[in-house]
Amino acid sequence: MAEKWKFLKLRSLEIGYTLPFQFSRKINLEKVRIFANGTNLFSLDHMDGFTDPETMSGYPALRTISFGLSIQL
Numbered sequence: 001m002a003e004k005w006k007f008l009k010l011r012s013l014e015i016g017y018t019l020p021f022q023f024s025r026k027i028n029l030e031k032v033r034i035f036a037n038g039t040n041l042f043s044l045d046h047m048d049g050f051t052d053p054e055t056m057s058g059y060p061a062l063r064t065i066s067f068g069l070s071i072q073l
Contacts, residue, residue: 010042031072038065 016035024032040061 006045008044009040012039013037013041029071029073031070033070034068035070036065036067038063040064 014035014037016033019032019034021031024030040063
């Protein structure tokens with residue numbers, strides 16, 4: 001029988017949307033992009049004694065979520 005998985009983690013993710021060119025030109029900009037990114041968003045483990053095997057120091061990995069806007073004039 002196959003061994004059960006021990007650890008699954010979503011370390012980083014970025015999603016974004018670039019506005020259509022027609023809309024960007026109406027507001028006198030070359031390019032407009034809206035985005036969100038995050039690190040250490042999700043983890044599952046079946047290990048005894050650890051919540052995250054990548055942080056054996058005892059301190060949990062920080063979860064970070066950022067939002068941004070990128071503009072080209």
